[in-house]
Amino acid sequence: MPDDFERMWADLAPVGRSAGSGGYFRQPWTTPETELRHWFTEQCRARGLDVETDPVGNQVAWWNPVASDRPGVLTGSHLDSVLDGGAYDGPLGVVSALAALDRLRERGFLPSRPIGVSVFAEEEGSRFGLACLGSRLAAGALPWERARELRDRDGVFLPDALEAAGLGVADGDDLTWPLAERVATFVELHVEQGRDLVDRGAAVGVASEIWPHGRYRFDFAGEANHAGTTRMADRVDPMLTYAMTALAANKQARLVDQRATFGRIDVAPNGTNAIPSRVTAWLDARCSTDDALAELVQRITDQAADRADRDGTRLQVTAESVSASVSFDPELARMLAADHEGGDWPIIATMAGHDAGILSAAGVRTAMLFVRNPTGVSHSPAETASIADCLVGVSALADSLERLAR
Structure with a gap:
Protein backbone atom coordinates (compact mmCIF):
# COMPACT_ATOMS: atom_id res chain seq x y z
CA MET A 1 0.00 0.00 0.00
CA PRO A 212 12.29 37.91 -15.17
CA HIS A 213 15.40 37.34 -13.09
CA GLY A 214 19.13 36.93 -13.40
CA ARG A 215 22.34 36.08 -11.57
CA TYR A 216 25.34 38.30 -12.20
CA ARG A 217 28.91 37.83 -10.99
CA PHE A 218 30.75 41.02 -9.98
CA ASP A 219 34.53 40.59 -9.87
CA PHE A 220 36.26 43.42 -8.00
CA ALA A 221 40.09 43.39 -8.23
CA GLY A 222 42.41 45.43 -6.04
CA GLU A 223 45.80 45.20 -4.37
CA ALA A 224 46.53 42.93 -1.39
CA ASN A 225 48.42 44.66 1.40
CA HIS A 226 49.01 44.80 5.15
CA ALA A 227 46.00 45.88 7.21
CA GLY A 228 48.19 47.66 9.74
CA THR A 229 51.03 49.26 7.83
CA THR A 230 49.14 50.50 4.76
CA ARG A 231 47.83 54.05 5.12
CA MET A 232 44.15 54.46 4.32
CA ALA A 233 45.01 56.89 1.52
CA ASP A 234 47.34 54.35 -0.09
CA ARG A 235 44.89 51.47 -0.29
CA VAL A 236 43.39 49.87 -3.40
CA ASP A 237 40.66 47.97 -1.58
CA PRO A 238 38.05 46.03 -3.61
CA MET A 239 36.00 45.45 -0.45
CA LEU A 240 35.11 49.13 -0.38
CA THR A 241 33.98 49.00 -4.01
CA TYR A 242 31.87 45.94 -3.27
CA ALA A 243 30.35 47.47 -0.13
CA MET A 244 29.23 50.57 -2.01
CA THR A 245 27.84 48.39 -4.80
CA ALA A 246 25.76 46.35 -2.35
CA LEU A 247 24.31 49.57 -0.90
CA ALA A 248 23.68 50.92 -4.40
CA ALA A 249 21.82 47.74 -5.39
CA ASN A 250 19.56 48.06 -2.37
CA LYS A 251 18.83 51.73 -3.07
CA GLN A 252 18.23 51.34 -6.80
CA ALA A 253 15.85 48.41 -6.30
CA ARG A 254 13.89 50.23 -3.60
CA LEU A 255 13.49 53.31 -5.81
CA VAL A 256 11.63 51.30 -8.47
CA ASP A 257 10.01 48.67 -6.21
CA GLN A 258 11.98 45.80 -7.74
CA ARG A 259 14.40 43.23 -6.21
CA ALA A 260 18.20 43.20 -5.92
CA THR A 261 20.24 41.05 -3.53
CA PHE A 262 23.89 40.34 -2.96
CA GLY A 263 23.69 37.09 -1.01
CA ARG A 264 27.06 35.47 -1.67
CA ILE A 265 30.64 36.76 -1.70
CA ASP A 266 34.09 35.20 -2.01
CA VAL A 267 37.14 37.10 -0.76
CA ALA A 268 40.86 36.52 -1.38
CA PRO A 269 43.06 36.08 0.52
CA ASN A 270 40.28 36.25 3.15
CA GLY A 271 42.57 37.16 6.04
CA THR A 272 41.60 39.30 9.01
CA ASN A 273 44.84 41.33 8.84
CA ALA A 274 45.03 41.68 5.05
CA ILE A 275 43.49 44.07 2.56
CA PRO A 276 41.79 41.85 -0.05
CA SER A 277 43.20 41.43 -3.52
CA ARG A 278 39.87 40.29 -4.90
CA VAL A 279 36.20 40.25 -3.97
CA THR A 280 33.72 38.25 -6.05
CA ALA A 281 30.04 38.86 -5.33
CA TRP A 282 26.88 37.49 -6.90
CA LEU A 283 23.88 39.71 -7.57
CA ASP A 284 20.38 38.23 -7.79
CA ALA A 285 18.05 40.69 -9.54
CA ARG A 286 14.33 40.29 -10.29
CA CYS A 287 11.95 42.76 -11.90
CA SER A 288 8.42 43.03 -13.20
CA THR A 289 9.52 43.30 -16.85
CA ASP A 290 12.54 42.36 -18.95
CA ASP A 291 13.31 46.04 -19.64
CA ALA A 292 13.10 46.88 -15.96
CA LEU A 293 15.57 44.10 -15.16
CA ALA A 294 18.07 45.32 -17.75
CA GLU A 295 17.74 48.92 -16.53
CA LEU A 296 18.17 47.99 -12.86
CA VAL A 297 21.29 45.89 -13.47
CA GLN A 298 22.74 48.64 -15.68
CA ARG A 299 22.21 51.30 -12.97
CA ILE A 300 23.90 49.09 -10.37
CA THR A 301 26.78 48.35 -12.75
CA ASP A 302 27.25 52.03 -13.57
CA GLN A 303 27.48 52.97 -9.90
CA ALA A 304 29.89 50.11 -9.24
CA ALA A 305 32.11 51.19 -12.14
CA ASP A 306 32.10 54.80 -10.95
CA ARG A 307 33.15 53.74 -7.46
CA ALA A 308 35.83 51.41 -8.86
CA ASP A 309 37.34 54.40 -10.72
CA ARG A 310 37.51 56.37 -7.47
CA ASP A 311 38.95 53.42 -5.50
CA GLY A 312 41.50 52.52 -8.15
CA THR A 313 40.03 49.02 -8.37
CA ARG A 314 38.90 47.07 -11.43
CA LEU A 315 35.45 45.67 -12.13
CA GLN A 316 34.17 42.94 -14.43
CA VAL A 317 30.49 41.94 -14.55
CA THR A 318 29.39 38.58 -15.99
CA ALA A 319 25.77 37.51 -16.50
CA GLU A 320 25.85 33.88 -15.36
CA SER A 321 22.17 33.23 -16.06
CA VAL A 322 19.27 35.40 -17.15
CA SER A 323 15.70 34.13 -17.42
CA ALA A 324 13.19 36.22 -19.34
Missing part, protein backbone atom coordinates in the same frame (compact mmCIF):
# COMPACT_ATOMS: atom_id res chain seq x y z
CA PRO A 2 1.58 3.33 -1.00
CA ASP A 3 2.21 5.88 1.74
CA ASP A 4 -0.28 8.73 2.11
CA PHE A 5 0.70 12.41 2.09
CA GLU A 6 1.41 12.70 5.81
CA ARG A 7 3.45 9.48 5.93
CA MET A 8 5.51 10.55 2.91
CA TRP A 9 6.08 13.98 4.44
CA ALA A 10 7.22 12.45 7.72
CA ASP A 11 9.64 10.15 5.87
CA LEU A 12 11.28 13.11 4.11
CA ALA A 13 11.52 15.35 7.18
CA PRO A 14 14.89 14.11 8.54
CA VAL A 15 16.72 13.79 5.20
CA GLY A 16 19.43 16.42 4.87
CA ARG A 17 18.24 18.40 7.90
CA SER A 18 20.73 20.36 9.99
CA ALA A 19 20.61 19.57 13.71
CA GLY A 20 21.71 23.13 14.43
CA SER A 21 19.50 25.44 12.34
CA GLY A 22 16.74 23.00 11.43
CA GLY A 23 17.28 23.96 7.79
CA TYR A 24 17.96 21.62 4.89
CA PHE A 25 21.14 20.88 2.93
CA ARG A 26 19.91 18.80 0.01
CA GLN A 27 22.42 19.89 -2.62
CA PRO A 28 22.28 18.02 -5.93
CA TRP A 29 24.33 14.86 -6.36
CA THR A 30 25.15 14.64 -2.67
CA THR A 31 24.10 11.87 -0.28
CA PRO A 32 20.83 13.50 0.94
CA GLU A 33 19.64 14.28 -2.57
CA THR A 34 20.59 10.79 -3.77
CA GLU A 35 18.61 9.33 -0.86
CA LEU A 36 15.60 11.38 -1.95
CA ARG A 37 15.89 10.14 -5.53
CA HIS A 38 15.87 6.54 -4.27
CA TRP A 39 12.86 7.37 -2.08
CA PHE A 40 11.01 8.73 -5.12
CA THR A 41 11.78 5.57 -7.10
CA GLU A 42 10.44 3.38 -4.29
CA GLN A 43 7.25 5.42 -3.97
CA CYS A 44 6.62 5.24 -7.71
CA ARG A 45 7.20 1.48 -7.84
CA ALA A 46 4.81 1.02 -4.92
CA ARG A 47 2.20 2.64 -7.19
CA GLY A 48 3.07 0.48 -10.17
CA LEU A 49 4.73 3.32 -12.06
CA ASP A 50 7.78 2.83 -14.26
CA VAL A 51 10.52 5.32 -13.39
CA GLU A 52 12.88 6.75 -15.98
CA THR A 53 16.11 8.43 -14.84
CA ASP A 54 18.20 10.36 -17.33
CA PRO A 55 22.03 10.68 -17.16
CA VAL A 56 21.93 13.81 -14.93
CA GLY A 57 19.31 12.50 -12.48
CA ASN A 58 16.11 14.00 -13.87
CA GLN A 59 13.30 11.52 -13.22
CA VAL A 60 9.80 10.90 -14.54
CA ALA A 61 7.26 8.18 -13.77
CA TRP A 62 4.16 7.64 -15.90
CA TRP A 63 0.65 6.42 -15.04
CA ASN A 64 -0.98 5.24 -18.27
CA PRO A 65 -3.76 2.78 -17.39
CA VAL A 66 -5.43 2.90 -20.83
CA ALA A 67 -2.13 2.60 -22.77
CA SER A 68 -2.69 5.91 -24.55
CA ASP A 69 -0.03 7.18 -26.94
CA ARG A 70 -1.27 10.77 -26.68
CA PRO A 71 1.03 13.45 -25.19
CA GLY A 72 0.60 13.34 -21.44
CA VAL A 73 0.02 15.68 -18.52
CA LEU A 74 3.16 16.14 -16.44
CA THR A 75 3.36 17.34 -12.85
CA GLY A 76 6.07 17.31 -10.16
CA SER A 77 8.84 19.65 -9.03
CA HIS A 78 12.31 19.17 -7.47
CA LEU A 79 13.89 17.66 -4.36
CA ASP A 80 17.08 19.72 -3.95
CA SER A 81 17.30 22.72 -1.63
CA VAL A 82 19.20 25.95 -1.20
CA LEU A 83 21.85 26.02 1.51
CA ASP A 84 20.07 25.91 4.88
CA GLY A 85 16.72 26.00 3.10
CA GLY A 86 13.16 25.13 4.02
CA ALA A 87 11.38 21.79 3.83
CA TYR A 88 8.64 22.75 1.37
CA ASP A 89 10.34 24.41 -1.60
CA GLY A 90 10.31 21.60 -4.18
CA PRO A 91 9.46 18.47 -2.18
CA LEU A 92 5.90 19.71 -1.57
CA GLY A 93 5.25 19.52 -5.31
CA VAL A 94 6.65 16.00 -5.59
CA VAL A 95 4.83 14.56 -2.57
CA SER A 96 1.60 16.31 -3.61
CA ALA A 97 1.89 14.86 -7.12
CA LEU A 98 2.11 11.30 -5.81
CA ALA A 99 -0.77 11.94 -3.40
CA ALA A 100 -2.84 13.47 -6.23
CA LEU A 101 -2.42 10.29 -8.29
CA ASP A 102 -3.66 8.32 -5.29
CA ARG A 103 -6.66 10.67 -5.04
CA LEU A 104 -7.52 10.16 -8.71
CA ARG A 105 -7.35 6.38 -8.34
CA GLU A 106 -9.60 6.56 -5.29
CA ARG A 107 -12.12 8.44 -7.41
CA GLY A 108 -11.98 5.68 -10.03
CA PHE A 109 -10.73 8.15 -12.62
CA LEU A 110 -9.11 6.72 -15.77
CA PRO A 111 -7.14 9.34 -17.70
CA SER A 112 -7.48 9.45 -21.48
CA ARG A 113 -3.80 10.42 -21.72
CA PRO A 114 -0.78 9.52 -19.53
CA ILE A 115 -0.09 11.41 -16.31
CA GLY A 116 3.56 11.74 -15.31
CA VAL A 117 5.30 12.75 -12.09
CA SER A 118 8.68 14.41 -12.57
CA VAL A 119 11.64 15.38 -10.41
CA PHE A 120 14.10 17.84 -11.97
CA ALA A 121 17.70 18.02 -10.74
CA GLU A 122 19.52 21.13 -9.43
CA GLU A 123 16.53 23.45 -9.63
CA GLU A 124 17.92 25.85 -7.04
CA GLY A 125 21.36 26.27 -8.59
CA SER A 126 22.77 26.06 -5.07
CA ARG A 127 25.73 23.89 -6.06
CA PHE A 128 26.64 24.77 -9.65
CA GLY A 129 25.28 28.30 -9.76
CA LEU A 130 22.80 27.82 -12.61
CA ALA A 131 19.14 27.61 -11.56
CA CYS A 132 16.93 24.96 -13.17
CA LEU A 133 19.97 23.14 -14.53
CA GLY A 134 18.17 19.80 -14.91
CA SER A 135 15.11 21.18 -16.68
CA ARG A 136 17.29 23.40 -18.91
CA LEU A 137 19.15 20.30 -20.10
CA ALA A 138 15.89 18.36 -20.56
CA ALA A 139 14.33 21.21 -22.55
CA GLY A 140 17.38 21.68 -24.74
CA ALA A 141 17.89 25.20 -23.38
CA LEU A 142 21.43 24.38 -22.17
CA PRO A 143 23.96 22.37 -24.21
CA TRP A 144 25.96 19.70 -22.38
CA GLU A 145 29.15 21.24 -23.78
CA ARG A 146 28.51 24.27 -21.56
CA ALA A 147 27.10 22.39 -18.60
CA ARG A 148 30.06 20.04 -18.35
CA GLU A 149 32.35 23.00 -17.64
CA LEU A 150 30.40 24.08 -14.55
CA ARG A 151 32.25 23.80 -11.22
CA ASP A 152 30.96 24.02 -7.66
CA ARG A 153 32.48 26.07 -4.82
CA ASP A 154 35.02 23.32 -4.14
CA GLY A 155 36.15 23.18 -7.76
CA VAL A 156 34.34 19.91 -8.53
CA PHE A 157 33.29 19.69 -12.17
CA LEU A 158 29.71 18.64 -12.92
CA PRO A 159 30.72 15.36 -14.67
CA ASP A 160 32.70 14.34 -11.58
CA ALA A 161 29.76 15.14 -9.29
CA LEU A 162 27.49 13.01 -11.46
CA GLU A 163 29.92 10.12 -11.40
CA ALA A 164 30.17 10.30 -7.59
CA ALA A 165 26.37 10.05 -7.44
CA GLY A 166 26.25 6.98 -9.69
CA LEU A 167 25.17 8.96 -12.77
CA GLY A 168 27.00 10.28 -15.79
CA VAL A 169 26.73 11.48 -19.37
CA ALA A 170 28.36 9.24 -21.96
CA ASP A 171 29.54 10.34 -25.39
CA GLY A 172 26.56 10.50 -27.70
CA ASP A 173 23.93 10.80 -24.94
CA ASP A 174 21.02 13.04 -25.91
CA LEU A 175 19.87 14.79 -22.73
CA THR A 176 16.91 16.53 -24.37
CA TRP A 177 13.51 15.09 -23.49
CA PRO A 178 11.09 14.68 -26.42
CA LEU A 179 8.76 17.22 -24.80
CA ALA A 180 6.57 17.89 -27.85
CA GLU A 181 5.85 14.18 -28.30
CA ARG A 182 5.39 13.29 -24.64
CA VAL A 183 4.10 16.36 -22.76
CA ALA A 184 0.97 18.32 -23.63
CA THR A 185 0.76 20.23 -20.35
CA PHE A 186 2.93 20.69 -17.26
CA VAL A 187 1.39 21.64 -13.89
CA GLU A 188 3.78 22.37 -11.02
CA LEU A 189 2.55 22.71 -7.45
CA HIS A 190 4.78 24.79 -5.16
CA VAL A 191 4.67 26.39 -1.75
CA GLU A 192 4.10 30.13 -2.12
CA GLN A 193 7.26 32.14 -1.53
CA GLY A 194 5.57 35.24 -0.21
CA ARG A 195 2.38 36.41 1.54
CA ASP A 196 -0.06 37.05 -1.31
CA LEU A 197 -2.30 34.09 -0.43
CA VAL A 198 -2.11 34.95 3.28
CA ASP A 199 -3.33 38.47 2.53
CA ARG A 200 -6.13 37.09 0.35
CA GLY A 201 -7.19 34.44 2.88
CA ALA A 202 -6.83 31.69 0.26
CA ALA A 203 -5.23 28.26 0.70
CA VAL A 204 -4.44 27.81 -3.00
CA GLY A 205 -3.64 30.11 -5.91
CA VAL A 206 -2.80 29.81 -9.62
CA ALA A 207 0.20 31.50 -11.24
CA SER A 208 -0.17 34.19 -13.87
CA GLU A 209 3.52 34.85 -14.55
CA ILE A 210 7.12 34.57 -13.35
CA TRP A 211 9.11 37.77 -13.08
CA SER A 325 9.69 36.88 -18.06
CA VAL A 326 7.25 33.98 -18.34
CA SER A 327 3.53 34.54 -18.88
CA PHE A 328 1.62 31.35 -18.25
CA ASP A 329 -1.24 30.44 -20.56
CA PRO A 330 -4.04 32.75 -19.27
CA GLU A 331 -6.83 30.52 -20.58
CA LEU A 332 -5.33 27.50 -18.79
CA ALA A 333 -4.86 29.51 -15.59
CA ARG A 334 -8.49 30.66 -15.64
CA MET A 335 -9.72 27.13 -16.30
CA LEU A 336 -7.79 25.67 -13.38
CA ALA A 337 -8.76 28.53 -11.06
CA ALA A 338 -12.50 28.43 -11.81
CA ASP A 339 -15.47 26.74 -10.13
CA HIS A 340 -14.15 25.46 -6.82
CA GLU A 341 -15.82 25.18 -3.45
CA GLY A 342 -15.80 28.69 -1.99
CA GLY A 343 -15.30 30.35 -5.37
CA ASP A 344 -12.50 30.77 -7.89
CA TRP A 345 -8.91 30.52 -6.72
CA PRO A 346 -6.91 33.76 -7.04
CA ILE A 347 -4.50 34.16 -9.95
CA ILE A 348 -1.21 35.68 -8.77
CA ALA A 349 2.29 36.48 -10.03
CA THR A 350 5.46 34.95 -8.59
CA MET A 351 8.88 36.54 -8.32
CA ALA A 352 10.63 33.16 -7.89
CA GLY A 353 12.03 31.03 -10.70
CA HIS A 354 10.72 27.51 -11.32
CA ASP A 355 11.17 24.55 -13.66
CA ALA A 356 7.71 25.44 -14.98
CA GLY A 357 9.22 28.59 -16.47
CA ILE A 358 11.81 26.58 -18.38
CA LEU A 359 9.21 24.21 -19.82
CA SER A 360 6.95 27.13 -20.71
CA ALA A 361 9.80 28.81 -22.61
CA ALA A 362 10.33 25.49 -24.44
CA GLY A 363 6.77 25.64 -25.76
CA VAL A 364 4.97 23.40 -23.26
CA ARG A 365 1.55 24.61 -22.10
CA THR A 366 2.24 25.25 -18.44
CA ALA A 367 0.51 26.20 -15.19
CA MET A 368 1.45 26.49 -11.53
CA LEU A 369 -0.48 26.04 -8.30
CA PHE A 370 0.65 27.64 -5.03
CA VAL A 371 -0.08 26.53 -1.47
CA ARG A 372 -0.32 29.18 1.24
CA ASN A 373 2.76 29.81 3.36
CA PRO A 374 1.66 31.45 6.65
CA THR A 375 5.07 32.95 7.41
CA GLY A 376 5.64 34.22 3.89
CA VAL A 377 9.28 33.17 4.40
CA SER A 378 11.12 30.94 1.94
CA HIS A 379 14.68 29.75 1.33
CA SER A 380 14.90 29.58 5.11
CA PRO A 381 14.11 27.08 7.90
CA ALA A 382 11.09 29.28 8.71
CA GLU A 383 9.39 28.25 5.45
CA THR A 384 6.22 26.31 6.25
CA ALA A 385 2.68 25.30 5.30
CA SER A 386 -0.07 23.68 7.34
CA ILE A 387 -1.02 20.07 6.70
CA ALA A 388 -4.60 21.25 6.15
CA ASP A 389 -3.52 23.63 3.38
CA CYS A 390 -1.20 21.00 1.89
CA LEU A 391 -4.13 18.58 1.62
CA VAL A 392 -6.19 21.30 -0.07
CA GLY A 393 -3.28 21.60 -2.48
CA VAL A 394 -3.36 17.84 -3.15
CA SER A 395 -7.07 18.07 -3.99
CA ALA A 396 -6.45 21.13 -6.16
CA LEU A 397 -3.73 19.32 -8.09
CA ALA A 398 -5.89 16.19 -8.47
CA ASP A 399 -8.77 18.33 -9.79
CA SER A 400 -6.40 20.05 -12.24
CA LEU A 401 -4.96 16.79 -13.52
CA GLU A 402 -8.45 15.34 -13.94
CA ARG A 403 -9.59 18.34 -15.97
CA LEU A 404 -6.52 18.07 -18.22
CA ALA A 405 -6.46 14.29 -18.65
CA ARG A 406 -10.14 13.54 -19.23
